[in-house]
């Protein structure tokens with residue numbers, strides 16, 4: 112019988128308990144060796160002026176702060192609403208521990224009365240990082256660049272600064288590729304950058320025997336295993352590259368900000384919410400002059416002599432523009448906001464990758480014992496190995512298409528594994544996924560006797576578009592988020608096709624060996640449909656869709672102010688000295704996870720700013 116009671120009855124001289132207690136204390140203390148970087152609060156006062164103000168220290172904002180403060184004579188102010196990142200941000204396996212904490216904006220989608228009937232209140236969680244490093248500190252660290260065809264569509268829409276060649280160059284500029292084994296492959300070595308700030312690597316996995324089984328099944332159904340998905344232009348399946356090194360997250364704060372904290376011309380304000388852009392309105396000429404900031408209990412104004420750059424992410428950037436009078440006229444008037452520029456596309460064109468869980472149950476294995484789990488934690492303290500050193504989702508991906516001879520993918524699958532009788536399944540299904548009991552309970556019951564191989568399917572290029580709008584004109588109120596997943600029927604048809612390809616894994620030897628079967632996602636509206644039929648999947652898609660956290664497009668770039676928000680130089684149409692540079696400018700969502708593409712947006716955006724002032728980029 113296992114005994115975990117710390118007061119033992121065996122007689123002792125005291126040496127044994129002292130030795131063991133000292134060892135435990137020692138390991139507990141080693142958590143202090145996990146790197147920390149606290150940013151000192153700068154002295155910034157009402158009416159101070161900087162050359163450039165950047166709003167938001169997330170993925171894009173961190174890149175910009177680094178590249179622009181490389182110009183010594185420019186004074187740069189970076190303003191972030193969140194605090195220093197917590198220790199959990201550094202430990203790859205602890206990302207979910209930040210959800211619904213003060214480091215998360217805690218967004219939740221609005222009920223549109225059509226999708227998500229099986230989720231509590233018809234809403235799902237949309238976490239976003241609220242801290243130095245932004246969402247790069249809460250994300251799952253998967254590094255996927257996007258396909259050439261994605262970037263070609265940006266260029267073809269008239270965004271001439273964004274050719275495939277330029278964007279690929281920006282990826283390389285950002286990267287420091289560190290997988291020594293893969294570097295021996297010349298194609299891979301040529302594809303990635305070697306001396307950029309952002310470490311790109313491969314992490315070990317304690318679940319390799321399980322992920323190998325899934326990879327073998329994907330290969331069997333024609334989603335061929337490849338050495339590197341980015342090199343393969345995202346056609347195939349394989350172990351994904353990640354932004355971790357030596358068991359520590361490589362966020363954009365770690366890559367781009369901490370190495371330059373000593374620069375005298377860069378100031379970083381944290382815990383400061385930008386509430387408004389200050390805009391001079393002289394009839395035909397409108398010009399951004401600075402920002403209004405909540406600084407403790409004060410509201411202060413800070414000015415920019417060159418320009419203001421908004422990098423607050425796909426939800427907050429359109430919110431800030433609208434609060435400042437830039438947005439759809441009728442909407443602004445309805446919120447008592449004076450209209451400075453009627454810009455109809457602000458907050459529109461919201462695109463996201465959704466998730467449809469494919470719940471495949473199998474014979475086992477069961478969850479490791481408590482002692483094994485604690486030992487695994489000790490490994491992290493000892494030498495940054497074990498499951499905490501790896502990303503919290505399976506580190507494998509599949510990209511595929513139903514089109515013959517397709518050169519770029521239409522579908523993606525992530526993978527998440529849950530042990531038989533998992534201690535975390537209830538939390539995941541009810542709190543994270545917000546599934547109602549009718550959906551969650553049957554799956555929890557099946558998991559009592561079966562391990563869960565969860566394939567997390569998504570349509571890469573949805574036709575459905577959502578939107579962000581203001582709930583009120585108070586900057587502290589969350590905006591309304593309507594993702595409108597599957598509002599375009601073409602996405603439902605496409606998803607049904609992609610899901611039926613993916614579930615062919617059930618017939619493969621690797622899955623048959625473990626007695627795999629598809630568990631039904633029970634919900635009254637779907638219960639009448641044959642399991643795994645097109646109608647069943649369409650019903651699951653509409654009622655139970657989740658997010659893979661990739662919102663983009665809400666301040667899209669383009670030529671025409673009626674159909675876009677910023678120009679291809681990322682300048683806000685109709686207002687001088689104001690740009691948006693972050694996920695929101697992406698006109699069409701890329702094939703895969705968005706952190707790498709937003710990094711390239713940050714790099715290219717910085718170059719455009721520098722070019723406009725005749726400065727040479729580093």
Ligand SMILES: Cc1cc2nc3c(=O)[nH]c(=O)nc-3n(C[C@H](O)[C@H](O)[C@H](O)COP(=O)(O)OP(=O)(O)OC[C@H]3O[C@@H](n4cnc5c(N)ncnc54)[C@H](O)[C@@H]3O)c2cc1C
Pocket residue numbers: 166167168169170171172190191192193238239240241242243244245246247249250251252253254255383384385386422423424425427428431659660661662693694695704705706707709
């Ligand atoms: C849970 C989760 C998992 C993800 N997993 C992956 C993954 O594995 N791989 C991948 O490629 N992508 C992933 N993503 C997506 C990726 O992280 C984002 O696309 C990317 O970080 C977006 O960068 P951004 O600069 O646009 O916004 P953010 O990084 O979100 O930065 C915006 C910053 O602005 C700050 N801000 C907002 N409003 C204000 C204001 N008014 N005043 C001051 N500051 C403000 C925010 O606090 C934040 O720090 C994930 C995202 C999430 C949330």
